[in-house]
Amino acid sequence: MEDYQFINLNIHHNGVTENGQSTCNRGQNPGCYGIYNRNDHFKGLIEGCEIHDNDGYGIVSIDGALTVRNNKIFNNGRGNPNHGGVQAIYQEGSVWYNNLIYNNNNMGIWASNGIELYNNTIYGNGGAGIQATDGGTVVRNNIVYRNGGEDINLSGGNASNNLTSDPLFANPSQGDFHLTSGSPAIDAGISLPEVPTDFEGTPRPQGSAYDIGADEYGSGVSSSPTPTPLPSGTNCSQYTSSSQIPQGFAVPWDVQNPSIMLVSANCTPPMLLLKAGDPNTTKTIYVYKDGYVAPSGGSSWTPVQLFGSSLISGAWYKSSAQGVTNIPDPTKATYYVAYTCTWTGSKWMCGCRDAACSQSYWQLQKIQ
Numbered sequence: 081m082e083d084y085q086f087i088n089l090n091i092h093h094n095g096v097t098e099n100g101q102s103t104c105n106r107g108q109n110p111g112c113y114g115i116y117n118r119n120d121h122f123k124g125l126i127e128g129c130e131i132h133d134n135d136g137y138g139i140v141s142i143d144g145a146l147t148v149r150n151n152k153i154f155n156n157g158r159g160n161p162n163h164g165g166v167q168a169i170y171q172e173g174s175v176w177y178n179n180l181i182y183n184n185n186n187m188g189i190w191a192s193n194g195i196e197l198y199n200n201t202i203y204g205n206g207g208a209g210i211q212a213t214d215g216g217t218v219v220r221n222n223i224v225y226r227n228g229g230e231d232i233n234l235s236g237g238n239a240s241n242n243l244t245s246d247p248l249f250a251n252p253s254q255g256d257f258h259l260t261s262g263s264p265a266i267d268a269g270i271s272l273p274e275v276p277t278d279f280e281g282t283p284r285p286q287g288s289a290y291d292i293g294a295d296e297y298g299s300g301v302s303s304s305p306t307p308t309p310l311p312s313g314t315n316c317s318q319y320t321s322s323s324q325i326p327q328g329f330a331v332p333w334d335v336q337n338p339s340i341m342l343v344s345a346n347c348t349p350p351m352l353l354l355k356a357g358d359p360n361t362t363k364t365i366y367v368y369k370d371g372y373v374a375p376s377g378g379s380s381w382t383p384v385q386l387f388g389s390s391l392i393s394g395a396w397y398k399s400s401a402q403g404v405t406n407i408p409d410p411t412k413a414t415y416y417v418a419y420t421c422t423w424t425g426s427k428w429m430c431g432c433r434d435a436a437c438s439q440s441y442w443q444l445q446k447i448q
């Protein structure tokens with residue numbers, strides 16, 4: 081068990097304004113980093129965090145045995161040309177894997193003393209991708225590409241199965257580091273029991289062997305089958321913004337704009353097309369990956385997997401998602417629940433029943 085855990089945090093703009101102006105007093109120690117970690121004997125976990133646009137390094141870790149996985153570390157060192165993504169020294173017992181480390185001002189990772197770097201994607205940093213200066217370092221299955229300095233600069237240590245040529249990312253300029261078919265990273269890694277999944281939770285390996293980098297190509301969400309053809313059908317949602325929604329459920333519409341229906345369905349008997357979110361939205365809306373249906377008078381909810389463009393934190397689709405199922409009982413109305421969250425600019429509003437949204441529920445739609 082770790083002594084501390086940082087999970088799913090968004091850590092950004094420490095010591096720097098939105099437009100990149102440094103406000104950091106660098107005379108102070110430790111300075112303006114995303115995470116500064118200095119502890120002689122502690123164990124720590126940093127997982128699922130986005131650490132970006134900080135004045136100094138995204139993470140500084142001195143001493144301590146860390147597990148650092150599934151993080152995005154980008155655009156750090158904004159106010160300091162000497163700083164980059166990560167400085168990690170005296171890392172005996174630390175394992176860093178499935179991290180995306182990109183577009184930092186200087187080095188991607190500057191490490192020493194026993195760090196283990198597995199299946200990270202390190203791209204487009206201003207300095208070296210990985211610079212490590214001690215014999216205990218282990219570097220395997222990393223994509224390290226298009227960095228300003230040397231991609232991998234080790235003095236001593238063990239390195240194998242890393243890729244420093246073009247990995248054929250889906251869209252790296254937009255931060256999409258999924259592999260595409262034909263990538264030389266596919267099935268080119270070594271099996272690492274320390275890394276059982278990829279950065280989105282897809283089990284490794286897919287195909288014949290581990291891939292290199294943070295993404296495992298294959299049945300990952302990036303290539304999840306969207307049911308095709310989607311039945312178009314006709315809108316069979318019964319609840320409109322003037323409907324009275326039963327107690328214990330959120331409304332299916334956007335409480336900030338009731339003309340927008342966030343939870344609705346189309347019917348093509350015997351099929352139901354379940355929709356959640358708003359594909360045309362300019363807001364930041366997240367849709368939970370599962371919805372549920374039940375016949376009127378039924379005794380339990382049946383889960384229906386929804387599909388969207390790419391899964392975030394293993395649970396959310398951005399903007400909208402949809403799924404297909406059978407109408408559970410054609411002689412009765414069907415109830416459908418889904419769950420959406422909308423970012424207002426200052427907070428998340430999730431599963432709202434009214435504009436105050438003081439409590440969250442599943443959003444209910446009636447289908448007939």
Ligand SMILES: [Ca+2]
Nearest residue numbers: 286287289291
């Ligand atoms: Ca594979």
